[in-house]
Amino acid sequence: MDMPVNDYIFLSLALFCIGVMGVLIRRNAIIIFMCIEIMLNAVNLMLVAFSKFHHNASAQIFVFFIMVVAAAEVSVGLAIIVMVYRHSHTVDVGLMNRLKH
Amino acid sequence: MNWQEIIFWILAVLALLCAIGVVTSRSPINSVLFLIMTFFAIAGHYLLLNAQFLAVVHIIVYAGAIMVLFLFVIMMMNMNADTEPQKSQLVRFAGVISGGILLVVVLAALKKADPALMSEKSTDIGLISNLGKVLFHEFIVPFELSSVLFLSAMVGAVLIGKKN
Amino acid sequence: MVQYVWLVLLLPLLGFLVTGIWRNRLSKTAIAMTGCGTVLGSFLVSCVLFFQALAPGFRSTQVHLFNFISVGTLQIPFDFQVDQLTLVFLLIITGVGFLIHLYSASYMRTDAGYGRYFSYLNLFVFSMLLLVLGANYVILFIGWEGVGLCSYLLIGFWYDRNDFNQAAKKAFIMNRIGDLGFLIGLFLMISRFSSVSFGEVFAQASALGTHSGVLVAITLLLLVGAVGKSAQIPLYTWLPDAMAGPTPVSALIHAATMVTAGIYMIARSHVLYSLAPATLNVVALIGLATAILAASIALKQYDIKKVLAYSTVSQLGFMFLGLGVGAYGAAVFHVMTHAFFKALLFLGAGSVIHALGGEQDIRRMGGLRRKLPVTYWTFLVACLAISGIPPFSGFFSKDAILAAAYREQPLLYYVGLAGALMTAFYMFRLFFITFHGDFRGTEESARHLHESPPAMTIPLVLLALLSFLGGWVGIPSSLGGKDLLGNFLAPVFRGGPAIPMPVAGGNTDLVLMIVAAALSIAVVFWTRSLYRQYKAETTPGRGLVRWLEHKWYVDELYDFLFTRPLPRLSNWLERHVESPVIDGAVNGMGRMVQWGSRKIRLIQSGQVGLYIFGMVAGAIILFLIAFFLI
Numbered sequence: 001m002d003m004p005v006n007d008y009i010f011l012s013l014a015l016f017c018i019g020v021m022g023v024l025i026r027r028n029a030i031i032i033f034m035c036i037e038i039m040l041n042a043v044n045l046m047l048v049a050f051s052k053f054h055h056n057a058s059a060q061i062f063v064f065f066i067m068v069v070a071a072a073e074v075s076v077g078l079a080i081i082v083m084v085y086r087h088s089h090t091v092d093v094g095l096m097n098r099l100k101h
Numbered sequence: 102m103n104w105q106e107i108i109f110w111i112l113a114v115l116a117l118l119c120a121i122g123v124v125t126s127r128s129p130i131n132s133v134l135f136l137i138m139t140f141f142a143i144a145g146h147y148l149l150l151n152a153q154f155l156a157v158v159h160i161i162v163y164a165g166a167i168m169v170l171f172l173f174v175i176m177m178m179n180m181n182a183d184t185e186p187q188k189s190q191l192v193r194f195a196g197v198i199s200g201g202i203l204l205v206v207v208l209a210a211l212k213k214a215d216p217a218l219m220s221e222k223s224t225d226i227g228l229i230s231n232l233g234k235v236l237f238h239e240f241i242v243p244f245e246l247s248s249v250l251f252l253s254a255m256v257g258a259v260l261i262g263k264k265n
Numbered sequence: 266m267v268q269y270v271w272l273v274l275l276l277p278l279l280g281f282l283v284t285g286i287w288r289n290r291l292s293k294t295a296i297a298m299t300g301c302g303t304v305l306g307s308f309l310v311s312c313v314l315f316f317q318a319l320a321p322g323f324r325s326t327q328v329h330l331f332n333f334i335s336v337g338t339l340q341i342p343f344d345f346q347v348d349q350l351t352l353v354f355l356l357i358i359t360g361v362g363f364l365i366h367l368y369s370a371s372y373m374r375t376d377a378g379y380g381r382y383f384s385y386l387n388l389f390v391f392s393m394l395l396l397v398l399g400a401n402y403v404i405l406f407i408g409w410e411g412v413g414l415c416s417y418l419l420i421g422f423w424y425d426r427n428d429f430n431q432a433a434k435k436a437f438i439m440n441r442i443g444d445l446g447f448l449i450g451l452f453l454m455i456s457r458f459s460s461v462s463f464g465e466v467f468a469q470a471s472a473l474g475t476h477s478g479v480l481v482a483i484t485l486l487l488l489v490g491a492v493g494k495s496a497q498i499p500l501y502t503w504l505p506d507a508m509a510g511p512t513p514v515s516a517l518i519h520a521a522t523m524v525t526a527g528i529y530m531i532a533r534s535h536v537l538y539s540l541a542p543a544t545l546n547v548v549a550l551i552g553l554a555t556a557i558l559a560a561s562i563a564l565k566q567y568d569i570k571k572v573l574a575y576s577t578v579s580q581l582g583f584m585f586l587g588l589g590v591g592a593y594g595a596a597v598f599h600v601m602t603h604a605f606f607k608a609l610l611f612l613g614a615g616s617v618i619h620a621l622g623g624e625q626d627i628r629r630m631g632g633l634r635r636k637l638p639v640t641y642w643t644f645l646v647a648c649l650a651i652s653g654i655p656p657f658s659g660f661f662s663k664d665a666i667l668a669a670a671y672r673e674q675p676l677l678y679y680v681g682l683a684g685a686l687m688t689a690f691y692m693f694r695l696f697f698i699t700f701h702g703d704f705r706g707t708e709e710s711a712r713h714l715h716e717s718p719p720a721m722t723i724p725l726v727l728l729a730l731l732s733f734l735g736g737w738v739g740i741p742s743s744l745g746g747k748d749l750l751g752n753f754l755a756p757v758f759r760g761g762p763a764i765p766m767p768v769a770g771g772n773t774d775l776v777l778m779i780v781a782a783a784l785s786i787a788v789v790f791w792t793r794s795l796y797r798q799y800k801a802e803t804t805p806g807r808g809l810v811r812w813l814e815h816k817w818y819v820d821e822l823y824d825f826l827f828t829r830p831l832p833r834l835s836n837w838l839e840r841h842v843e844s845p846v847i848d849g850a851v852n853g854m855g856r857m858v859q860w861g862s863r864k865i866r867l868i869q870s871g872q873v874g875l876y877i878f879g880m881v882a883g884a885i886i887l888f889l890i891a892f893f894l895i
Contacts, residue, residue: 075254
């Protein structure tokens, strides 16, 4: 099992950048949320690769906790999006600019 | 080119294509399905790295729970391809370019790194018994705190979702 | 014993603090005793030091207190220098100062600001002592400034009178103009010699020789300071106006001590001045011109204190003349005798004013001879002294200066002699109009007339004795004397290049002295015949007399040249430089910040996409910098 760790780095980097592009391109709040999940997963992949590379189990535990946090974050985030939808009947991020000055 | 590399490349291409599909597909339901495929591909990567526990947990939590949540919400809001809001061409173009630049810059930075091979020690750290030992010896406090985190997330989600 | 010279300084400083802080708590007697006692103490210590200096083998000593300023190669220690010149001045300042303090204790008795008065006086004595004790120009300057400050405080002592305040400001500002010259000279000295201590500066200057432009510049600039402090042309107009202060103040500051600070400074710097003959000529000419100008104005003044003020300016001119011809010892001698008789004149005038209940115009005096006997006789002694009648003190000192002037340039002697004769004229004019003839004042003043109390008359008598005897320490050898003072001061003035001192040159000096004395006595008798039965004139003078009465219109000239244009210049600058440029720059910065913030605010659009785009862009830039530039 001699994979050069570089390949995993490039792969996770590519996934991360695809997630970034998704966040910038899409206007639907839920799709943006999903792209954030892509980014998190890219990071997880890299952590696992390095855990094998350095022979350190702490990285995999860290991935475990990232998943924990992602789960909690999704539940709360979706609750918020549902609330906003109930209020203004849209999930278009471009129309949510109440944080303006 | 042994079989590991072949599987690696297949899974990698699959993951990337599905991720691009998430980003570009017009219907939200299609995006969700593409995302589930991406997660399976990544789980395959975990197995390739002998992180068995994580692979299984990954599928259960992400593909099994989180994506189901997403699906429920999308269906509740009755979103389909016509009601999908679109950003202008210019903005999309700018988004793609900036993401691309980020990729290129970090790639260029990493090119200086030496391609190192993995260590040749035992690769059993992904086994659940080993992980369990580490988890309950060194990371016991974060483990307990994560339960508090879940509690607060549940309470928060319920409170936010209430009607009044 | 010389190490205790700081006691001389400490006592007046303590007096200042005590009478100043507790001026409202202590009784008037306590204040007077503190104020006078400290100066008496300083006088006694100075006497002890003086007797030490009389012993053979006494060397000029430096007493080190602490390091005042130490910057790079420039060291300015807080040192005192005790040599014969310092001791002469110490004795004058503390001795005459004590007598004036004693006089003030009675003169100012009814004044509400009694404590304030004595604290200012003690502060003045402290500053003046610091001036003459300093071992370098910076300590001298500290004292210089201190006496200027006290002069301002004491001229404007009765601060509810606005014209007194104006006089005080005028004195201070004119002093300041002189101080600017002094400071520039000081800076030049520092840049050229890297030191301000007397010893080091003189040593380095001697190495430069007599044709050095730097020395001429430094001496001229120091001279500007002396001109301001010692009221010479063109910075003399403050002194007559300074008569607004209490009369003992005029006696102490503007007759005996502060105005002699310029003389002291030039005498102390004799090495520098001897190496710059051009400046010495300027000194002599300024002194002579001032002497003549002031004497001419005094001929036609009607305020008793103004006559004395112009007389002071004129006598200072004589001292400058003495310095300018290289007769440093003679000038210091005249400082001493002048302190005696001028202080006596002012105190006597104070006695007259006190007796008349505040009247200062001599046209309303007269016939005071019977009612104020002590004042009358002491005033006469002072007038004889200042007119240069032998054997009074003024004769010897003035003659020493005139003899040196003759040696240098006979023309200087003739003009100086004319000035001396004018001095005799206006002094005896004043004397006869004030004390002889019929009383020309009001009925009420006539009832008020009484001789002053002993606290005022005792100093008068003592000063009269000194005015009579004081010259005998300087009897030149042409008359058979031993010139004790000259010999005493000789070691101080030996340091510079050889200047022929006014040594007794046989017959020439004797002839000059006899001529001067005879002419002076003749003038006295002429004045007596003119003014013995004086009737006040009612017609204002015409022609030359009008010019003299109006002081040659110098004050009006200064007003036209300086006092009126300056506010106009300030207003112009305010309108065209201050408001648009400076205020504009400061306000402009504020406006620019506001404009910038308005533009930057537009980033906050509320669009989440924009924020994330900003984050990504920032991350890209950070990566670029981190990986490729650092």
